[in-house]
Amino acid sequence: MDVERPEFVPDPSASREEMEAQQRAVADVASFADDFGFDAARVGRPEGPLVAGVDQAFLDDRAVSAVVVSRGDEVVERTYAVTSLKIPYIPGLLSFREGGPIVDALQGLEHDPDLVLFDGSGRIHYREAGLATHMGVVFDVPAVGVAKNLLCGTPERDVDGLAAGERVPVLADEAVTASDGEVVGYAVQSRQYDSGSRSINPLWVSPGHRVSAATAADAVLATTAGYKLPEPTRLADAYADEAKREVERRED
Numbered sequence: 630m631d632v633e634r635p636e637f638v639p640d641p642s643a644s645r646e647e648m649e650a651q652q653r654a655v656a657d658v659a660s661f662a663d664d665f666g667f668d669a670a671r672v673g674r675p676e677g678p679l680v681a682g683v684d685q686a687f688l689d690d691r692a693v694s695a696v697v698v699s700r701g702d703e704v705v706e707r708t709y710a711v712t713s714l715k716i717p718y719i720p721g722l723l724s725f726r727e728g729g730p731i732v733d734a735l736q737g738l739e740h741d742p743d744l745v746l747f748d749g750s751g752r753i754h755y756r757e758a759g760l761a762t763h764m765g766v767v768f769d770v771p772a773v774g775v776a777k778n779l780l781c782g783t784p785e786r787d788v789d790g791l792a793a794g795e796r797v798p799v800l801a802d803e804a805v806t807a808s809d810g811e812v813v814g815y816a817v818q819s820r821q822y823d824s825g826s827r828s829i830n831p832l833w834v835s836p837g838h839r840v841s842a843a844t845a846a847d848a849v850l851a852t853t854a855g856y857k858l859p860e861p862t863r864l865a866d867a868y869a870d871e872a873k874r875e876v877e878r879r880e881d
Contacts, residue, residue: 630738633769634658639728641715648725652758655766656806661752664839665771667743673851673860675701678743680852682861683731683764685748686869688876690714692727694734695869698742699861702854709872710734721755721780724763731764743771744840744848746861750774751837751845753782753799753814756806765838772837773845774814775862779833781805784816790828791818796846799833815846819853829857 632638637655639648663669671677679700686693691713698706712730719726727749735745750759751774759780765772781804784797791797797816801807814835821829836845852859858866 630735630741630768630770632732632736632767634767637763637767638732639725639763641725641729643725645719645722648722649756652724652756652763653806655763656757659758659762659766659838661836661841662839663841663844665743669844669847672744672848673701675703677701679705679740680848680861681738681742681745682859682863682865683734683745683747684862684865684869685727685730686873687714688873692730693869693873693876694727694730695865695872696734696738697861697864697868698738698740699864704864706738706740707868708734708737709868710737711876723749724758724760727760728763728767731760732767735764735768745770745772745837746775746848746852746859747772747837748775748862748866750776750780750833751814751835752807752842753780753833753835755781755804757813759835759837761835761837769838771839773840773848774835774837775849775859776833776835777830779816782813788816788818788831791816791821791831793818793821794850797831798842799835812842814842817846817849819849819859820855820857832857
């Protein structure tokens with residue numbers, strides 16, 4: 630998989646001001662509308678598009694970045710890269726910590742995915758340029774952010790106890806550079822307990838690049854197979870742990 634916009638590859642040695650300026654530039658060229666050649670209704674199906682999931686595990690001061698590419702239930706490729714981490718986690722600047730390792734892993738793919746799901750935010754981000762947006766623009770690939778926690782923005786209504794399959798728009802507020810009230814993503818309830826005595830929190834799904842907010846939510850629900858996480862990122866999470874153990878064994 631080739632880098633299409635090398636000028637946007639995140640530089641962890643940049644100053645905070647430079648990082649934020651690059652994020653604003655990334656958001657300026659990002660597209661939050663559907664712009665792809667596959668049938669979105671076939672995402673997650675055996676005859677559907679290639680969908681990649683990206684996640685990471687951590688080993689000392691290194692990231693083990695894992696990518697799993699699937700078509701429906703069939704895994705067609707897995708790869709990972711081990712890359713040194715240069716900076717600590719800073720809220721809103723995740724792509725400068727983990728973006729380089731992810732670039733290394735994605736460049737190792739033989740298949741070019743049609744859609745990539747990232748463990749992180751897309752447009753639900755202070756400058757509308759979360760990890761999924763940043764990486765989506767770098768590779769010019771349709772991308773979706775799937776986050777476990779809400780970074781910014783305001784849900785349109787309460788999200789406690791949503792039914793499985795339900796979604797609630799997340800609106801831009803004063804913390805987001807988008808216009809107030811604009812839909813920047815969704816709280817997506819991918820799974821829920823049958824009993825009302827306990828509840829599973831929703832996922833925070835947003836467009837990364839070349840997909841709309843609605844399509845991003847649709848893609849997550851279409852690739853969820855009985856678990857909270859969609860299969861692409863769930864498989865990538867498991868593979869990252871597997872790859873981490875492999876690296877540890879090799880280094881013992």
